[in-house]
Amino acid sequence: MPKTSAAKSGAASAVRKEQSVRIAIVGTGFAGLGMAIRLKQAGVDDFLILEKAGDVGGTWRDNHYPGCACDVQSHLYSFSFAPNPEWSRMFSPQPEIWNYLRKCTEQFGLRPYIQFDSEVQSAQWDEKAGVWRVQLSGGRTLTANVLISGMGGLSRPAYPVGVKGLEKFQGKTFHSQDWDHDYDLKGKRVAVIGTGASAIQFVPQIQKQVARLDLYQRTPPWILPKPDRKVSDFEHKLFKAVPLTQRLFRGAIYAMMETRVLGFTINPKIMNLVKRIALRHIHHHIKDPELRAKLTPDYTVGCKRVLISDDYYPALAKANVEVISSGIKEVRANSIIGQDGTERAVDAIIYGTGFHATDPMPKGVLFGRGGRDIVDAWKDGPEAYKGTTVAGFPNLFLIVGPNTGLGHNSMVYMIESQVNYVMDALRKMETRKLRSVDVKPDVQARFNTKIQEQLSHAVWTAGGCKSWYLHPSGKNTSLWPGFTFSFRRQLKHFDLGDYLAEAATEQKPVRAAKSKLVGEAA
Numbered sequence: 001m002p003k004t005s006a007a008k009s010g011a012a013s014a015v016r017k018e019q020s021v022r023i024a025i026v027g028t029g030f031a032g033l034g035m036a037i038r039l040k041q042a043g044v045d046d047f048l049i050l051e052k053a054g055d056v057g058g059t060w061r062d063n064h065y066p067g068c069a070c071d072v073q074s075h076l077y078s079f080s081f082a083p084n085p086e087w088s089r090m091f092s093p094q095p096e097i098w099n100y101l102r103k104c105t106e107q108f109g110l111r112p113y114i115q116f117d118s119e120v121q122s123a124q125w126d127e128k129a130g131v132w133r134v135q136l137s138g139g140r141t142l143t144a145n146v147l148i149s150g151m152g153g154l155s156r157p158a159y160p161v162g163v164k165g166l167e168k169f170q171g172k173t174f175h176s177q178d179w180d181h182d183y184d185l186k187g188k189r190v191a192v193i194g195t196g197a198s199a200i201q202f203v204p205q206i207q208k209q210v211a212r213l214d215l216y217q218r219t220p221p222w223i224l225p226k227p228d229r230k231v232s233d234f235e236h237k238l239f240k241a242v243p244l245t246q247r248l249f250r251g252a253i254y255a256m257m258e259t260r261v262l263g264f265t266i267n268p269k270i271m272n273l274v275k276r277i278a279l280r281h282i283h284h285h286i287k288d289p290e291l292r293a294k295l296t297p298d299y300t301v302g303c304k305r306v307l308i309s310d311d312y313y314p315a316l317a318k319a320n321v322e323v324i325s326s327g328i329k330e331v332r333a334n335s336i337i338g339q340d341g342t343e344r345a346v347d348a349i350i351y352g353t354g355f356h357a358t359d360p361m362p363k364g365v366l367f368g369r370g371g372r373d374i375v376d377a378w379k380d381g382p383e384a385y386k387g388t389t390v391a392g393f394p395n396l397f398l399i400v401g402p403n404t405g406l407g408h409n410s411m412v413y414m415i416e417s418q419v420n421y422v423m424d425a426l427r428k429m430e431t432r433k434l435r436s437v438d439v440k441p442d443v444q445a446r447f448n449t450k451i452q453e454q455l456s457h458a459v460w461t462a463g464g465c466k467s468w469y470l471h472p473s474g475k476n477t478s479l480w481p482g483f484t485f486s487f488r489r490q491l492k493h494f495d496l497g498d499y500l501a502e503a504a505t506e507q508k509p510v511r512a513a514k515s516k517l518v519g520e521a522a
């Protein structure tokens with residue numbers, strides 16, 4: 001079978017209307033790039049990557065608010081196969097992570113495979129032809145035997161809903177993900193809505209510039225001291241000269257993070273120790289008892305994402321900051337009225353309100369067998385088999401799908417585990433000459449019953465809070481309920497027995513590029 005290069009077909013796309021490719025990957029964050037790198041390493045090159053933006057990077061291209069950084073150590077929050085000995089800090093700032101992803105794109109020769117400014121507007125499984133029919137922005141179309149989504153779990157910004165008068169506000173507004181760096185905050189009266197992971201990073205940065213900062217808080221997060229520091233010159237040299245030392249360091253961080261699962265899922269009492277550290281952190285920085293009370297959560301540590309920061313509490317203790325925990329009654333043209341009846345004049349509102357985590361896929365984008373929208377299939381909350389495949393959606397793989405999120409470790413580890421699974425699926429499809437694989441509905445149902453059972457005892461459900469991990473149905477559709485090494489083990493092999501597999505026929509052959517997938521250890 002001739003080798004079809006996506007690079008070649010990509011270049012030709014400018015003149016051709018419809019492209020046909022074996023594998024289409026959507027997105028260029030850690031998921032899309034990680035998947036593409038593994039395919040390339042396996043000798044597959046009949047794939048392309050569709051990216052709606054004009055550059056790679058996903059989360060780390062789009063979130064450029066002041067203070068944006070990872071909250072899992074960079075030595076771990078990076079690809080295992082592409083260590084970076086040059087991280088400047090333990091928790092690197094956003095520009096460095098974005099640069100890392102751009103460097104990986106070059107290092108692994110991915111640019112020719114990427115079609116930028118190519119938003120997947122819809123993808124429909126064509127039963128007869130056994131392909132995904134993809135509609136791209138600009139009226140272009142594409143068919144792919146296999147569709148791999150790396151569209152991101154936290155990439156659609158969420159805005160406050162049901163706030164009276166918000167649309168009447170005449171000042172400046174933007175979401176943390178769409179930070180407007182041209183808007184000068186100096187001397188302005190600014191309201192920040194939300195106190196999650198993004199807000200606690202940007203609030204200390206803007207507090208120094210603004211005239212006043214009104215921080216609207218629904219529920220305070222538990223915050224621990226951030227074990228951040230510069231990576232020393234000695235460490236840089238050591239990691240470069242003896243790469244094994246960086247691997248060992250990564251392993252040690254991984255093991256340390258993984259122990260936190262014990263507190264989250266097995267015995268929430270372990271969280272009492274963490275609570276003591278967090279309370280000391282508040283007491284150390286916040287001397288005013290009234291403010292301290294507002295900032296002290298009343299739910300079990302871990303129920304909402306545990307955050308880390310050394311500069312958030314000191315910023316909140318400053319005279320130009322007010323924490324308002326009574327809620328918003330109404331927004332007017334140039335002010336916000338709190339539930340306490342106080343009217344506060346503001347020039348700008350910044351939304352630190354996070355993302356659509358439990359409804360990551362908009363309606364009208366993915367249609368499986370019989371034209372069923374995935375959003376309808378997920379009306380009781382998103383669910384998949386092993387976080388990756390969805391019954392009725394053949395040859396679709398979701399990287400960072402339902403219940404693959406983590407409250408305690410690096411998402412890159414989960415992404416690499418899912419990539420292993422997809423690689424094994426593709427390998428088996430190729431060796432057995434399969435046109436399609438579709439997870440059996442009962443297999444998916446059993447898997448989800450089991451993980452929901454495990455999650456029902458975990459701190460995220462039983463810890464007495466409402467968080468973005470929980471779907472309105474009450475189910476936790478975001479998180480993996482246990483150790484990440486258990487996830488990796490479960491995704492090591494793609495078991496065809498779990499799938500309805502359709503063989504390719506003479507009339508409907510599976511398009512297969514010449515690759516090294518066949519013959520590799522399954």
Ligand SMILES: Cc1cc2nc3c(=O)[nH]c(=O)nc-3n(C[C@H](O)[C@H](O)[C@H](O)COP(=O)(O)OP(=O)(O)OC[C@H]3O[C@@H](n4cnc5c(N)ncnc54)[C@H](O)[C@@H]3O)c2cc1C
Binds near residue numbers: 026032059151399
């Ligand atoms: C501010 C912030 C900090 C975070 N910090 C950490 C951390 O420290 N540790 C951790 O483990 N996790 C962290 N996360 C979670 C983070 O999202 C994941 O770790 C990881 O980056 C997800 O990668 P991804 O490739 O799945 O998605 P994304 O990085 O979101 O990439 C999705 C890509 O798909 C593209 N796309 C989406 N829809 C379409 C479409 N229809 N057509 C074409 N292209 C499309 C987007 O443009 C984007 O490039 C953080 C998240 C945020 C928002």
